[in-house]
Amino acid sequence: xxxxxxxxxxxxxxxxxxxxxxxxxxxxxxxxxxxxxxxxxxxxxxxxxxxxxxxxxxxxxxxxxxxxxxxxxxxxxxxxxxxxxxxxxxxxxxxxxxxxxxxxxxxxxxxxxxxxxxxxxxxxxxxxxxxxxxxxxxxxxxxxxxxxxxxxxxxxxxxxxxxxxxxxxxxxxxxxxxxxxxxxxxxxxxxxxxxxxxxxxxxxxxxxxxxxxxxxxxxxxxxxxxxxxxxxxxxxxxxxxxxxxx
Numbered sequence: 001x002x003x004x005x006x007x008x009x010x011x012x013x014x015x016x017x018x019x020x021x022x023x024x025x026x027x028x029x030x031x032x033x034x035x036x037x038x039x040x041x042x043x044x045x046x047x048x049x050x051x052x053x054x055x056x057x058x059x060x061x062x063x064x065x066x067x068x069x070x071x072x073x074x075x076x077x078x079x080x081x082x083x084x085x086x087x088x089x090x091x092x093x094x095x096x097x098x099x100x101x102x103x104x105x106x107x108x109x110x111x112x113x114x115x116x117x118x119x120x121x122x123x124x125x126x127x128x129x130x131x132x133x134x135x136x137x138x139x140x141x142x143x144x145x146x147x148x149x150x151x152x153x154x155x156x157x158x159x160x161x162x163x164x165x166x167x168x169x170x171x172x173x174x175x176x177x178x179x180x181x182x183x184x185x186x187x188x189x190x191x192x193x194x195x196x197x198x199x200x201x202x203x204x205x206x207x208x209x210x211x212x213x214x215x216x217x218x219x220x221x222x223x224x225x226x227x228x229x230x231x232x233x234x235x236x237x238x239x240x241x242x243x244x245x246x
Contacts, residue, residue, distance in 0.1 A: 001104075001157055004110040004127065005110075005113065005150070006067065006074075008113070008115050024158045024160065030157055030158075030159050035186060038066050041067075041073065050063060053117065060116040061120055062118070064122045067127065071110060071127060087112045087114065088114060088145040092130070096134045100149070100153050104153050105151045113145070114129065114141070133145075139191055150166075176217045177221060179210070211237055214234050218242075
C-alpha cells in the first residue's frame with residue numbers, strides 16, 4: 001500500500017512514523033508513506049500557498065493551484081488516477097473503524113491536510129473524492145488528523161500486526177468496545193483476575209468476553225448499539241445491568 005500525504009509541515013510526520021507499527025510496516029515493505037510539501041508546488045519565490053478570502057472575513061484560505069498540482073504530481077509519479085483523494089476537514093464524515101477498513105482495502109490513497117482558515121472550495125468540489133473528520137473539534141492543521149488515519153489504516157493491512165486476530169478483536173472492529181484484559185499477577189493489591197479467565201474453558205471465556213463487550217458498550221457508548229445485531233439474551237443483559245445501576 002502507498003499513502004501520499006499533502007501538507008505544509010511534512011517534518012511533523014518524521015517522529016511518529018519512525019516508530020511502532022508504521023515503521024515496522026515500512027521496513028517490511030508492506031506500506032510506503034510519502035509526504036509532499038504543498039509549498040513545493042507554489043509558483044512565486046515566496047512559495048505562497050494561501051490568500052485572503054473573497055467576500056472578506058478573518059484568516060487566510062489555502063489556494064487551489066498548489067493542491068491540485070500536488071495531487072497531479074502524485075498521479076504522474078504512480079500512474080494511478082482513480083485512487084481515493086481524501087480531504088481532512090472538520091466538515092467531513094466522521095472517521096471510524098469501518099472507514100479505516102475501507103481504506104485498508106486500497107493499494108493507494110492520498111490525504112490532503114487543510115490549514116489556515118480553510119481550503120478553497122474547488123478542492124472539495126472537483127478534486128477530493130471524500131472528506132473525513134476525526135472529531136468535532138478544530139485543529140491547527142490536518143497533519144495530526146492524517147497521522148490518526150494512517151495509524152488506524154496501516155494496522156489493518158494484512159501482515160502488519162503479528163496476529164491476524166489482533167485487529168479483529170480490537171475495540172470497534174465488530175461495532176462493540178473491546179472486553180477487559182488481564183495479565184499477571186493473578187492478584188494485585190487484593191484485586192483478582194476473573195476466575196473464568198483462569199478456567200481454561202474457551203467457550204466460557206468467549207461468552208464472558210462477549211458479555212463484557214456488550215455491557216461496556218451499553219454503559220460507555222450506547223450509540224454504537226444502533227449498528228450492532230444483538231440477541232434477545234444480550235438485550236436482557238443490558239436491561240439487567242441498567243436495573244442494577246438504578
